[in-house]
Amino acid sequence: MRQLFRNYRQLLLISLVLIGASVLTVAAPVQAAGVCTDISPYSVLSGSTETITITNIDIDTDAEFVDLAGLQIVKADLTAGTDTISFDIPSPGLPTGTYTIRVYDIINNVICRVDLTVIDFTVPPVPGPTKTPQPTAFARPLITVVSYGASSQRLSVGQDFDWELNLQNSGSIVARNVVVTFEPGDFVPRVTGGVQAIGEMGPGGGAKLIQPFTATKDLAGKPFATLNVTVEYTDNLGASYTGAFTLTYPAGPAPGSGGHAGPTLTPTTSPRPQLVITVYKTDPEILQPGTPFALKLDVRNLGTSSAKAVSMIVGGGGTSGSGSDGTQAAPGGVSGGSGEFTNFAPLGSSNVQFLGDVTTGQTLAVSQSLIVNVTTNPGAYPFKVSLVYTDDKGKPYTDDQVITLLVRYIPQMEVSFYQDPGPMFVGQPNLLPIQIVNLGKKDVTIGKMEVSGPGQFTNASTTIGPLAPGGYFTLDAQFIPEQVGPVELTVTANYVDEFNVNQTITQTLMMEVQEASVFGPGEGGIDGGGPVEPMPPPEETFFDVIVRFFKGLLGLGSQRDIPAGGEIIAPGESFPIQNGGGGGGQGIPVPAPKGP
Numbered sequence: 001m002r003q004l005f006r007n008y009r010q011l012l013l014i015s016l017v018l019i020g021a022s023v024l025t026v027a028a029p030v031q032a033a034g035v036c037t038d039i040s041p042y043s044v045l046s047g048s049t050e051t052i053t054i055t056n057i058d059i060d061t062d063a064e065f066v067d068l069a070g071l072q073i074v075k076a077d078l079t080a081g082t083d084t085i086s087f088d089i090p091s092p093g094l095p096t097g098t099y100t101i102r103v104y105d106i107i108n109n110v111i112c113r114v115d116l117t118v119i120d121f122t123v124p125p126v127p128g129p130t131k132t133p134q135p136t137a138f139a140r141p142l143i144t145v146v147s148y149g150a151s152s153q154r155l156s157v158g159q160d161f162d163w164e165l166n167l168q169n170s171g172s173i174v175a176r177n178v179v180v181t182f183e184p185g186d187f188v189p190r191v192t193g194g195v196q197a198i199g200e201m202g203p204g205g206g207a208k209l210i211q212p213f214t215a216t217k218d219l220a221g222k223p224f225a226t227l228n229v230t231v232e233y234t235d236n237l238g239a240s241y242t243g244a245f246t247l248t249y250p251a252g253p254a255p256g257s258g259g260h261a262g263p264t265l266t267p268t269t270s271p272r273p274q275l276v277i278t279v280y281k282t283d284p285e286i287l288q289p290g291t292p293f294a295l296k297l298d299v300r301n302l303g304t305s306s307a308k309a310v311s312m313i314v315g316g317g318g319t320s321g322s323g324s325d326g327t328q329a330a331p332g333g334v335s336g337g338s339g340e341f342t343n344f345a346p347l348g349s350s351n352v353q354f355l356g357d358v359t360t361g362q363t364l365a366v367s368q369s370l371i372v373n374v375t376t377n378p379g380a381y382p383f384k385v386s387l388v389y390t391d392d393k394g395k396p397y398t399d400d401q402v403i404t405l406l407v408r409y410i411p412q413m414e415v416s417f418y419q420d421p422g423p424m425f426v427g428q429p430n431l432l433p434i435q436i437v438n439l440g441k442k443d444v445t446i447g448k449m450e451v452s453g454p455g456q457f458t459n460a461s462t463t464i465g466p467l468a469p470g471g472y473f474t475l476d477a478q479f480i481p482e483q484v485g486p487v488e489l490t491v492t493a494n495y496v497d498e499f500n501v502n503q504t505i506t507q508t509l510m511m512e513v514q515e516a517s518v519f520g521p522g523e524g525g526i527d528g529g530g531p532v533e534p535m536p537p538p539e540e541t542f543f544d545v546i547v548r549f550f551k552g553l554l555g556l557g558s559q560r561d562i563p564a565g566g567e568i569i570a571p572g573e574s575f576p577i578q579n580g581g582g583g584g585g586q587g588i589p590v591p592a593p594k595g596p
Contacts, residue, residue, distance in 0.1 A: 043117040044089065046096045053086045054103065054114060065104045068094070094118045119172070141175030143167055143201065143231050145245050154250045155215050155225050160190070165209045165229065169201040175233040176200050180209060183228040187213040225251040274303030275310065275358065275387040277401050287407050290374040292347055299355070299387065300363040307389040310355040314346060314368050315339025316384035318398050343381050344405065347371040378409045378498040408497060412440035415491045415507040418474060424481055425516040432479050434509070436464070436493060437472040447494040449475060453487055456480040464493070481513040
């Protein structure tokens, strides 16, 4: 009995252990399968071996397994804490279809799943020993034109017909959102507006379109008509594709349509006037900022018919009230307010002139008063001129033409004497105190300045350099005139303008040259006057008396040396004669007095 109880207790304990283990097994948590957010690539070609990368996986273990829809399990390397796993599709690849990739942990719990699409791709056989090329992972739809035609054997101007167009998807995937556009040209589309939508076209699939057309006058004289067709579509991923096709078809009357053969008419252009500005110039020729000038133009009709009601718009413009087809939709005038007048503006009248009718070959001389804006910088400026007119049938025309106006800057320089040079005498050296002043508003770089005239010059040229507004530069030249009377001195200065052209500034100075006067002892006078009164002798000092006393004792003479003019000069010297500030000359030497 005791032994039976012991066995029963052991059996009870074993049952409790098994029940507890079963409970613990049922209560163990199992991680639910999640969805991986990214896979690259998301589609592969059948028969190819690719490396698949799955990202954004939230795991914390060190070893995982990847199951390709039960076909094969491969081990993948993954470090805990990362979110990317990569593995290779086993050779020889997978057949077409969609496969679910599952990622397992080491206890066979599914971490996440993601789908992989395998696209059909057939590698064409390569003849000979050439290595079979590896297929690429790029696939696209490709829509081509299989055939086309018209409901008439030949097309002529004004004819209504139906155009048949057959398309095919020669690509490997579906073409979606297919839209076909027929562009107008030789034909004008009817009914549909020239746009037709097909929708989807599977690989190898086709579509047939019927588009009504009317042949336009552009078809006249052409042996073949041309139709431009554009096909736009997308693939499964939304990538856009565009195909452009140019289709041709015979034009002209159908053979055997009746009538006898005759010469073909050669299309000719209708006669029209053509106004051209043949010559233009400005008065004055040199334009500067702030200069009023007259723009003179010669307008000639080089067309084959007369130009009626011609108007010239300086600065550019057109007609007002014109329709979209070029005809005058309503009574209107000439619009010249939209022209460009930044650098040149009309002066004294508006920028619109009525010229009247101009017959074929006739030339009109036209003048327009303008002014150069004071803010205009030197340079070359294109200037627009519009000629508005009609032909004999009232059809309006606007001829826009461009001329070029040159704006220069002429330095404002003044050449003068910076002080009174005084009277000039023939044969005597005289000082010329010349200066040049920049009176303009801009810096000017002056090169060489030189003075010339009838006579002999010394130090008559110099190089100046940059000269600021209000700045000046002086030149002190020596001048010996050779003739009596008015003498014209010429001062020249060189500079380079904005167009790199050497320019010269030339100004003149007038001088009056007098006859030279020479005086001897006791002759003539100052400025042609009477005799010069002798000056009183200077007062003698006590020391001078002692010196004369000792000179008399030695027999050297004790008299005083007094010049005729009252000034004491040493024997053998000469006295200076003043010439009015124009330079000095020497008088006649005074002979030394004889001894006692």
